[in-house]
Amino acid sequence: MNIRPMLESDVEAVFLLEQECFPDPWSRKSIRDTLQEECSCMLxxxxxxVLCGYLNSTYLFEELNLNRIAVSPNFRRRQAGVSLLRALFAFCGEHGLTRLMLEVRESNLPARRLYESLGFVTLGERKNFYQNPPETGVIMEKILEESL
Ligand SMILES: CC(C)(COP(=O)(O)OP(=O)(O)OC[C@H]1O[C@@H](n2cnc3c(N)ncnc32)[C@H](O)[C@@H]1OP(=O)(O)O)[C@@H](O)C(=O)NCCC(=O)NCCS
Known part of the structure; x- marks a missing residue:
């Protein structure tokens, strides 16, 4: 498994992955626009x-928000998710980002287990945070040590 920064030429494959993995996939334009943002990290x-996974995040000051992480169904449980997040932690270390935030559907146990295994903790819940179908969002956080 090789992890690298996303390129413009990956947009189509990432768009297909979004469609494969989410009921509300991001559009090509949203993916491209985020990739071009100065304060984004897309891996x-x-x-x-074969592009089999991707991670989409944006940051402001010292805080990064994980917008998406997805691994193609045929490639799951082979540590792609862990590898993407570890590469994100390294990026955070290099850019002085110390707080990682995310929201996850309450019922999404694979993702919640993945985040917990890497030290994310639950901060709280937001009722009806998600639509189609409506569902509670669980807010999770991970604090990274600032490298001295
Ligand atoms: C969540 C997701 C990204 C995990 O990707 P993955 O590459 O399969 O995850 P990994 O192989 O790195 O799993 C690492 C650990 O997470 C946990 N985990 C992952 N999938 C799990 C599952 N189906 N059930 C229970 N635990 C799971 C386990 O602790 C696992 O370690 P182990 O395999 O040694 O037991 C993937 O299931 C996915 O794309 N889901 C659909 C999209 C999504 O819901 N994204 C999150 C919201 S943005």
């Missing part, structure tokens, strides 16, 4: 040259 996971 992809490749297996033998």
């Amino acid at each position: 992809v996971a490749e297996d033998n040259g």
Whole structure:
């Protein structure tokens, strides 16, 4: 599994992955616009040259928000999710980002287990945070040590 920064040429494959993994996929334009934002970190996971996972995050001051992480169903449980997040932690270390935030559907146990395994803790819940179907959002946080 190889992790690298997302490129403009990955937009189509990431768009297909979004469609494969989410009921409310991001559009090509939203993906491209976020990639072009100065304060975004977009990473992809490749297996033998096949794009099989991606991570989409944006940051402001010292806080980063994880917008998306997705791994293609055929490639799950092979540590792609962990590898993408570890690469994100390294990016945060290099950019002075110390607080990582995310929201996750209450019923999304694979994602919640993944985040917990990497030290994210639950801060609280937001009722009806998600639509189609409506669902509680669980807010999670991870504090990274600032490197001296
Ligand atoms: C969540 C997701 C990204 C995990 O990707 P993955 O590459 O399969 O995860 P990993 O192989 O790195 O898993 C690491 C750990 O997370 C936990 N985990 C992952 N999937 C799990 C599952 N289905 N059930 C229970 N625990 C799970 C386990 O602790 C796992 O370690 P283990 O395999 O040694 O037991 C993937 O399931 C996915 O794309 N889901 C759909 C999109 C989504 O819901 N994204 C999150 C919201 S933005």
